[in-house]
Amino acid sequence: MTVLVEPIPDRVDLPRGFRAGGLHCGLKKQGQLDLGVLIADQPVAATAVFTKNELIGAHIVVCRDHLLRSNGHVRAILVNARNANCATGTQGIEDARNCCRQLATRLRCPVEQVLMASTGPIGAPLPTERIVSHLDALLRQTTADGGMAFAQAIMTTDTWPKAAAESGTGVAATGFAKGSGMIHPDMATMLGFLLTDARIDPRDGGHSLLGRVAERTFHRVSVDGDTSPNDSLFLLASETSAADASTVEAVLTRTGQRLARFLAADGEGATRLITIQVRGAPDELAAQRVGRVIATSPLVKTAIAGRDPNWGRILAAAGRAGVSFRAERARVWIGSTDVFRDGRPFPGNEPEAHAHLVGSAEIVLGVDLGVGSAQAEVWTCDFTKDYVQINADYRS
Amino acid sequence: MTVLVEPIPDRVDLPRGFRAGGLHCGLKKQGQLDLGVLIADQPVAATAVFTKNELIGAHIVVCRDHLLRSNGHVRAILVNARNANCATGTQGIEDARNCCRQLATRLRCPVEQVLMASTGPIGAPLPTERIVSHLDALLRQTTADGGMAFAQAIMTTDTWPKAAAESGTGVAATGFAKGSGMIHPDMATMLGFLLTDARIDPRDGGHSLLGRVAERTFHRVSVDGDTSPNDSLFLLASETSAADASTVEAVLTRTGQRLARFLAADGEGATRLITIQVRGAPDELAAQRVGRVIATSPLVKTAIAGRDPNWGRILAAAGRAGVSFRAERARVWIGSTDVFRDGRPFPGNEPEAHAHLVGSAEIVLGVDLGVGSAQAEVWTCDFTKDYVQINADYRS
Numbered sequence: 077m078t079v080l081v082e083p084i085p086d087r088v089d090l091p092r093g094f095r096a097g098g099l100h101c102g103l104k105k106q107g108q109l110d111l112g113v114l115i116a117d118q119p120v121a122a123t124a125v126f127t128k129n130e131l132i133g134a135h136i137v138v139c140r141d142h143l144l145r146s147n148g149h150v151r152a153i154l155v156n157a158r159n160a161n162c163a164t165g166t167q168g169i170e171d172a173r174n175c176c177r178q179l180a181t182r183l184r185c186p187v188e189q190v191l192m193a194s195t196g197p198i199g200a201p202l203p204t205e206r207i208v209s210h211l212d213a214l215l216r217q218t219t220a221d222g223g224m225a226f227a228q229a230i231m232t233t234d235t236w237p238k239a240a241a242e243s244g245t246g247v248a249a250t251g252f253a254k255g256s257g258m259i260h261p262d263m264a265t266m267l268g269f270l271l272t273d274a275r276i277d278p279r280d281g282g283h284s285l286l287g288r289v290a291e292r293t294f295h296r297v298s299v300d301g302d303t304s305p306n307d308s309l310f311l312l313a314s315e316t317s318a319a320d321a322s323t324v325e326a327v328l329t330r331t332g333q334r335l336a337r338f339l340a341a342d343g344e345g346a347t348r349l350i351t352i353q354v355r356g357a358p359d360e361l362a363a364q365r366v367g368r369v370i371a372t373s374p375l376v377k378t379a380i381a382g383r384d385p386n387w388g389r390i391l392a393a394a395g396r397a398g399v400s401f402r403a404e405r406a407r408v409w410i411g412s413t414d415v416f417r418d419g420r421p422f423p424g425n426e427p428e429a430h431a432h433l434v435g436s437a438e439i440v441l442g443v444d445l446g447v448g449s450a451q452a453e454v455w456t457c458d459f460t461k462d463y464v465q466i467n468a469d470y471r472s
Numbered sequence: 473m474t475v476l477v478e479p480i481p482d483r484v485d486l487p488r489g490f491r492a493g494g495l496h497c498g499l500k501k502q503g504q505l506d507l508g509v510l511i512a513d514q515p516v517a518a519t520a521v522f523t524k525n526e527l528i529g530a531h532i533v534v535c536r537d538h539l540l541r542s543n544g545h546v547r548a549i550l551v552n553a554r555n556a557n558c559a560t561g562t563q564g565i566e567d568a569r570n571c572c573r574q575l576a577t578r579l580r581c582p583v584e585q586v587l588m589a590s591t592g593p594i595g596a597p598l599p600t601e602r603i604v605s606h607l608d609a610l611l612r613q614t615t616a617d618g619g620m621a622f623a624q625a626i627m628t629t630d631t632w633p634k635a636a637a638e639s640g641t642g643v644a645a646t647g648f649a650k651g652s653g654m655i656h657p658d659m660a661t662m663l664g665f666l667l668t669d670a671r672i673d674p675r676d677g678g679h680s681l682l683g684r685v686a687e688r689t690f691h692r693v694s695v696d697g698d699t700s701p702n703d704s705l706f707l708l709a710s711e712t713s714a715a716d717a718s719t720v721e722a723v724l725t726r727t728g729q730r731l732a733r734f735l736a737a738d739g740e741g742a743t744r745l746i747t748i749q750v751r752g753a754p755d756e757l758a759a760q761r762v763g764r765v766i767a768t769s770p771l772v773k774t775a776i777a778g779r780d781p782n783w784g785r786i787l788a789a790a791g792r793a794g795v796s797f798r799a800e801r802a803r804v805w806i807g808s809t810d811v812f813r814d815g816r817p818f819p820g821n822e823p824e825a826h827a828h829l830v831g832s833a834e835i836v837l838g839v840d841l842g843v844g845s846a847q848a849e850v851w852t853c854d855f856t857k858d859y860v861q862i863n864a865d866y867r868s
Contacts, residue, residue, distance in 0.1 A: 131791035131799050163784055163799060165815040198784025199817045374770070375863055382864025388559055388594025395527035403527050403559060419561040421595045460864075461857035467771055468778025468856075 081341045081349060081438070082334070088223035088239040091248040091273040093117045093314040097218030098229030101210035103158035103196070103203065111210055112155045112229030113179070114252075114269060114312065115218055119149040119189055121276050121313045125290045133306035134161045134168035134202070135192045138176060145188035153191045153310055154179050154207075155230050155267065157254070160306050161194040161202040171202040178208045182215060193267050193308050195232055195254060223250065230254040230267055233466060234342050240334040246319040247274045247327045253294070253335040255342055268294055268309040268335060274324040276313040285325060286311045293332030296364065297340045297371075297455045340455035345462030348380055349438045354394075355451040356407075356444040362399045366443065367454030369397040377459030380439060385429035387415040394443050405446030411436065477737045477745060477834070478730070484619035484635040487644040487669040489513045489710040493614030494625030497606035499554035499592070499599065507606055508551045508625030509575070510648075510665060511614055512708060515545040515585055517672050521686045521705045529702035530557045530564035530598070531588045534572060541584035549587045549706055550575050550603075551626050551663065553650070556702050557590040557598040567598040574604045578611055589663050589704050591628055591650060619646065626650040626663055629862060630738055636730040642715040643723045644669045649690075649731040651738055662735060664690055664705040666727060670720040672709040681721060682707045689728030692760065693736045693767075693851045736851035741858030744776055745834045750790075751847040752803075752840040758795045762839065763850030765793040773855030776835060781825035783811040790839050801842030807832065 090096060098112035122143060126136045142150070154175055161168045176190040183190070194202065217225070227237035231254050241250040253268040276285055290309055311328070319327075341349035352370050357363035370376055373393040379386035387408040394401070404419035411432030413425045433439060439458075486492060494508035518539060522532045538546070550571055557564045572586040579586070590598065613621070623633035627650050637646040649664040672681055686705055707724070715723075737745035748766050753759035766772055769789040775782035783804040790797070800815035807828030809821045829835060835854075 129788060129791040130793075130795070130797055131787050160784075163787060163812065163815075163817060165800065198788060199812075374859070378860050378863035381860060384864065388556075391527050391559060392525060392594060395525040397526075399526070401526055404561065416559065416595075419559075421559065459860060461860045463770070464774050464777060464855060464857045464860060467774035468780065 081337050084236050085239065086224065087221055088227070088250060089241045089243065089248070090220055090223055090250050091271050091314060092316060093120070093273070094250075094271050094312070095218045095220055095222060096226035097214055097222035098225035099210060099214050099217060102206050103156060109225060109229035110157045111207060111214060112226040113214055113218055114153045114226060114271065115183070116151055116312060116314060118314070119151055119185070121315055122148050122150040122191070123276065123286050123311050125286055125309045127307035129307070131163065133194055134164055134172045135194045135306065136308060137169050138172045139191045139193070139308070142176065142188040142191055146186065149189060150191055150312065151183050151185045151189040152179055153193060153269065153312070155193045155195070156202070156207055157230055157232050158196040159194055159200055159202055160196045160198045162198045162306055164199065164201055168202060171204045174204055175207050179211055182211055191310065193306070193310070195230065195267055195306055223252070227252050233344055236342060238335055238338040238342070240331050240338070242327055242331055245323055245327055247272060247317050247324050249274075249327045249331045251331040251335045253339055255339040266294060266307050266309075266339060268332070270309070270311045270328055270331060272311070272324065272328065273314045273317040274319050275315045275317070276311060276324070285321075285328070289325065289328045289332050292329050293336045296367070296453065297336040337455050340457050343457035344466045345460040345464070346457030347460060348433075348458040350380060350456045350458065351438065351440050352454045352456065353440060353442040353451070354445070354454070355442065356446045356448060357399065357450040357452070358448040360450045360452055363450050363452035364454065366394050366397040366399050366445065367452050369393050370441065370443070371454045371456035374459055376441070377456065380433060380458040381460045383430060383433040385410045385415055385426050385433060387421065390441055390443060391416060394445070399445065401445035401447050407444040407446065409440070409442040411440055477733050480632050481635065482620065483617055484623070484646060485637045485639065485644070486616055486619055486646050487667050487710060488712065489516070489669070490646075490667050490708070491614045491616055491618060492622040493610055493618035494621035495606060495610050495613060498602050499552060505621060505625035506553045507603060507610060508622040509610055509614055510549045510622060510667065510708065511579070512547055512710060514710070515547055515581070517709045517711055518544050518546040518587070519672065519682050519707050521682055523703035525703070527559065529590055530560055530568045531590045531702065532704060533565050534568045535587045535589070535704070538572065538584040538587055542582065545585060546587055546708065547579050547581045547585040548575055549589060549665065549708070551589045551591070552598070552603055553626055553628055554592040555590055555596055555598055556592045556594045558594045558702055560595065560597055564598060567600045570600055571603050575607055578607055587706065589702070589706070591626065591663055591702055619648070623648050629740055632738060634731055634734040634738070636727050636734070638723055638727055641719055641723055643713050643720055645723045645727045647727040647731045649735055651735040662690060662703050664728070664731060666705070666707045666724055668707070668720065668724065669710045669713040670715050671711045671713070672707065672720070681724070685721065685724045685728050688725050689732045690735075692763070692849065693732040733851050736853050739853035740862045741856040741860070742853030743856060744829075744854040746776060746852045746854065747834065747836050748850045748852065749836060749838040749847070750841070750850070751838065752842045752844060753795065753846040753848070754844040756846045756848055759846050759848035760850065762790050762793040762795050762841065763848050765789050766837065766839070767850045767852035770855055772837070773852065776829060776854040777856045779826060779829040781806045781811055781822050781829060783817065786837055786839060787812060790841070795841065797841035797843050803840040803842065805836070805838040807836055
């Protein structure tokens with residue numbers, strides 16, 4: 077079953093000065109795109125946020141080095157699927173750097189202006205030859221129309237390509253992301269790419285603009301609570317638009333949130349996109365924390381798979397987030413129906429809540445902690461037997 | 473499929489001065505025991521550790537009050553299954569207290585010498601009438617031979633009763649526990665009961681002896697990462713043995729560990745008991761933290777369900793525990809086979825690791841962080857489609 081949040085577009089606009097492409101180089105099954113690239117016609121400002129996992133993919137070591145040496149200016153990001161190039165030792169780092177070098181030669185730019193990202197199973201050597209031998213063909217099909225090919229090429233267990241674009245507010249932003257398991261804040265197994273024509277400060281290292289955007293987008297989606305060693309979110313900015321900083325942040329946040337919702341909707345085995353609304357929290361961080369715990373609870377997520385309006389599990393998950401609240405003031409709703417309020421359940425409302433679970437592709441689960449006025453939304457999906465199937469069989 | 477760690481005993485010895493019993497009072501399906509009791513002939517020292525969830529079952533409010541008022545001396549613990557008496561407001565607390573009062577009348581003891589524990593779905597009113605009307609019959613069948621009936625009566629989704637007894641070191645200890653979903657440290661949806669003839673200090677409130685025992689036993693088992701509002705571990709001590717404190721702690725820890733392993737082995741849907749061995753940690757707490765994260769990882773647990781020696785997921789889970797380690801010094805083993813060492817994988821060893829996953833009911837997954845010398849073991853189970861089935865359908 078596929079949960080679509082928006083129709084999959086045939087094409088996606090890129091901000092001016094960017095091109096994209098993707099092809100099959102032989103990492104996935106015949107005919108499936110597995111090597112993608114984003115290219116800027118000129119060096120553009122770049123910043124990135126990486127996984128907080130202690131185990132990190134080789135591409136992250138190389139990207140950090142290249143961003144430092146290029147003073148945050150890059151021409152391209154090369155992305156391969158079906159191989160994480162992780163836990164591959166110094167050889168893996170050399171392999172990633174070699175791919176960057178080969179692409180840089182072809183773009184006639186310094187090696188440090190090329191970044192790379194890898195995603196897929198951990199532990200196998202990167203098939204560098206296969207990648208490098210397809211770079212010329214890849215560059216030939218890299219165009220302003222190549223966004224969807226890029227979105228296809230970075231997919232792993234995703235069932236549909238994830239791209240979102242916005243313009244019209246004086247800023248153009250286009251984003252791409254891939255999931256769809258090992259998804260959890262800080263960060264998901266997720267690769268995310270945001271392109272914009274706005275001005276950014278590449279020296280902020282993700283700690284200001286991109287950090288804030290990540291916090292309200294990709295850091296609020298969880299499929300299974302597992303983080304990956306390869307999670308990376310990149311922002312490339314051509315800086316030809318003069319939009320003010322708050323407009324830029326709003327556009328990037330909206331684009332990121334669309335992609336985050338796509339990731340949750342396409343979570344492995346998912347049949348429902350779940351938006352968790354936390355209200356009445358002492359502060360936004362506490363609201364986010366409660367939302368994440370609910371989003372990670374196997375009991376909540378299997379209940380939704382069973383279309384069971386099991387508010388007790390929602391309340392119990394909220395209760396273990398380390399945020400104080402008093403059950404007698406809390407409220408729980410499913411869809412727009414209160415199922416728990418003022419310390420007591422409303423069994424009479426459960427049929428309506430059940431109908432929401434059965435009839436809607438997008439489920440709303442809400443909790444008001446009744447202690448403050450802060451709120452946050454977190455996105456996840458239901459937890460089905462197909463998730464287990466997909467992950468029990470992933471490498472076979 | 474049932475994973476048995478030890479054969480289920482026909483009967484279990486109780487320390488002298490204790491009796492136990494269980495019967496069917498009508499909460500579960502016909503013929504299934506659902507109401508149990510532990511009785512001490514005389515008031516005995518008692519202490520308890522309760523859930524850290526913000527949402528707490530009504531029985532916990534009552535137990536805390538009774539332990540305080542009785543100065544930690546009790547005659548009985550009454551336990552019902554199939555109803556958590558949680559999120560039931562002040563009425564739920566009154567219901568629990570009423571059950572205690574009715575039992576106290578029959579035992580001719582003050583109400584505060586009776587404790588109660590409830591387990592089952594959250595949110596339905598406790599059927600007090602049904603419980604109270606069966607108390608006389610329950611007391612009639614409460615004997616020194618009633619341990620296994622008690623173990624049966626406290627089961628929810630458990631597939632087998634969990635009891636363990638030890639004597640012969642000058643201390644007698646008998647323990648009971650029930651799982652088997654919503655299992656996670658601090659604490660599992662778990663009820664645990666330890667009876668001993670040793671001396672304890674009831675005023676320690678679980679912060680010393682019982683706290684340390686819990687830390688190395690029930691706090692080291694995870695089925696799904698979800699904690700329950702009703703988790704409770706009780707210790708009753710008749711204090712007729714003069715064994716020294718360290719012997720007592722060792723016996724209680726061993727008994728608790730056997731029960732903890734039972735809980736993991738009987739985790740919902742489990743086909744394998746998994747022991748996670750963490751070594752080379754900077755301290756025991758860090759080792760435990762890494763073990764818990766691995767034990768909670770859906771990706772690790774689905775891999776074991778698929779018999780996939782996927783060491784990359786083990787390493788990635790270890791990497792997000794917030795404990796620093798260097799992958800190039802880490803080691804990962806499955807069974808007794810190294811699959812990752814000195815920063816690189818050993819694909820040639822994977823068939824042997826696979827054979828361990830296929831052929832053993834008890835799986836060992838090990839990680840050496842290579843940074844210190846502390847270690848810890850944590851117990852969990854594999855994550856199968858049956859877990860999803862059980863929890864999607866729990867209330868239907």
